[in-house]
Amino acid sequence: MKPRHPGWTLLVVCAAVFMLLLDLTVVAVALGDLQHDFDASLSELQWVVDAYTLPLAGLLLTAATLGDRIGRRRIFAAGLALFTLGSLACALAWSALSLDAFRGLQGVGAALLFGTALPLLGAAFPEPKRRAGAIGVFGATLTGATAVGPLVGGALVDGPGWRWIFLINVPIGIAALVVTALRLAESRPENPRKADWPGTALLTGGLFALLLGLIRGHEEGWGSALIVGLFVAAGVLIGGFLVRQATAAQPMMDLSLFRSPTFSGVSLSVFVISAALVGATTYLSLYFLNTLGYTPFEAGLRFLPLTVASFVAAPIAAQLVHRVSPRILVGGSVLVAALGMALMTQLDGDSAWTVLIPGFVVAGIGMGVSGAVVSSVSLAAVEPTRAGMATGVVNTLRQLGVAAGVAIWGVVFQARVGDELTSQLHGSGLPVDKLADAAGSGAGAQIARAVPAPLQEIVADAARAAGAAGLDRLMLIGAIATAVVGVAALVLVRVPAEPPSHADVSREADATRDEVPEMA
Incomplete structure (x- = not known):
């Protein structure tokens, strides 16, 4: 060597x-x-x-x-x-x-x-x-x-x-x-350990079919043969993956980990924050860029309250792992993130981006605290021999949450924006359906360029209202879902905040896949 x-x-x-x-x-x-x-x-x-x-x-x-x-x-x-x-x-x-x-x-x-x-x-x-x-x-x-x-x-x-x-x-x-x-x-x-290629194929194939169905559903029609077929295929493949993991001698994802209420609570928390909050950034970006008209750099600056709050909260929370109940840290952080998303439901067509700042800060604190403590709590919930598997599963769920959130929020965003724009422009004589589809695709106020000059201001105002309505609906549903999971985490998480000892971690270095860190 x-x-x-x-x-x-x-x-x-x-x-x-x-x-x-x-x-x-x-x-x-x-x-x-x-x-x-x-x-x-x-x-x-x-x-x-x-x-x-x-x-x-x-x-x-x-x-x-x-x-x-x-x-x-x-x-x-x-x-x-x-x-x-x-x-x-x-x-x-x-x-x-x-x-x-x-x-x-x-x-x-x-x-x-x-x-x-x-x-x-x-x-x-x-x-x-x-x-x-x-x-x-x-x-x-x-x-x-x-x-x-x-x-x-x-x-x-x-x-x-x-x-x-x-x-x-x-x-x-x-x-x-x-x-x-x-x-x-x-x-x-x-x-x-041996690589579980059948499990990998089943999981990846099932997730691809599910996400493709969610993303294409609005365009193809939710009752179309293609979308129904994709959802059926997703169910069969993901079901096959679960059966494979339950019966394989060396599963890639040990389902028995979820027998621990604490591990289940942490896993739910990681998934929902990634789906609800991180997944929403795609639509926040489109709102900043295409509806409010900011440049990409200006849009990036407007995410700073969220990211800085998370960055500051994380190391502080890491110091509290040994002093505060993990039930409070995990469940509380998810509830704080839910509160932050709820504070972002005050948008309307006349809102400036600053309306989002309180929600960004509060949600960022929740995200930062969650990211700092879930690794220690999940590791404390399992025996040292399964530490690498536990952190690997948690981080897999984190990435799945982001992917699922982007797809699911797309469904919510498109539907709400389309409905609001149709309502705003009803009776205008404009091609409302085409404008609604464009606005639902994230084009925002830019759809005004497609109409005659005298009507551009009316269409731009309607697009701003529709974009705000789409984000408002997205954040409301996200806040509710996140709050439900936060309460569940308060019930499920039970173990004391005692991460593995240095000796345990050292033994794990060559015996397992080690701890794969969580994304903030």
Whole structure:
């Protein structure tokens, strides 16, 4: 084995995972330009996000298992190569469909990176105190990537153009590959688990069918043969996945983990915050860009109250894990996020974006606290031998939440915007159905350009009211769903906030897939 270079390992792992998480949020403020350049529909914009998060979620646990069997450095390097190649391809995309396909390639690379990142750190830092410090730096990197994503994206889109949000990854990825080849030591556990390829295929196929049905349902018709067939296929495949996990000798997702009420409560909390809050950022971005008319950089700035509140709250919450009941921390953080979303239901056609600030701050605090404590609480809910599986499942659910949220909110947003615009323009003599479809696709006040000049102000005002109504409905449903899960977490979470000891974590480094960190 090559001599260890722990500092280089920490540097390259943090840089790589910073890139992959940045690419989850950086595209939000580019959606307006993508819609304009590619004449993209809302479903195509939704896939810009979901084509990335779907393989990231579906392959995360399998990637960690492959790292255990083939070698973590090899899988990490393969992930870097795929992510870098996918980024270059995204920058060269010629249509919305090609961009969505290349985002899928990025997502596969991201899964390989994310699934092996912390196991590499665990092997590079075998001494418990140094490992704890390295994981602390790693966690701060992840939070920072989430916080600066919209701002960095806005600066690049407003400057050299949206293609640079992908091109910037290429030199970083190449440099990281060189460092990986020259400085990182290979590692693998003595008794690696087998990859569950049938389980991976069933999960990924089922999720793809479900998301495609949700995203295409409005356009195709909810009762159409295609959509009904997709939902049936999704049910069969996901059901098959659950049966596979319940009967396999070495399942990729141990369903017995959910026998723990605490683990179930944490899992629900992670999923709903990702779906309700993170998933909503796609539609908030379209509202800022196309309805309120901000530039991408200006839109990115307006996300700062949310991201900064989360960034500040996370380290404070981490210090409270040993002092405050995990029931209060987990359930309370979800309820705070629900309150934040409820505060964002005050929008109307005359609202300025500042109406959202109180909700952004409160929701950001809830998101930050949740992100800081769920790992410790979930690990305390299971025995040390299943620590890696537990954190892997939690983080898979986090990515699934983002993908599901983008798809579900698209259904809500399209329906409410279309209904409100139809009501606003009823009797105007304009092609209301076409305008409603365009507004529901996120075009916002830009639909006014399609009507005669004397009517543009009327249509723009109607579009602002419709966009506000769509977001209002989305946030209301999200607040209710999140509040229900927050109450459930208060009931389910029971264990004391005692994360695994350093000795337990050290043993897990070579015996399991280690803790895969949560996204902020």
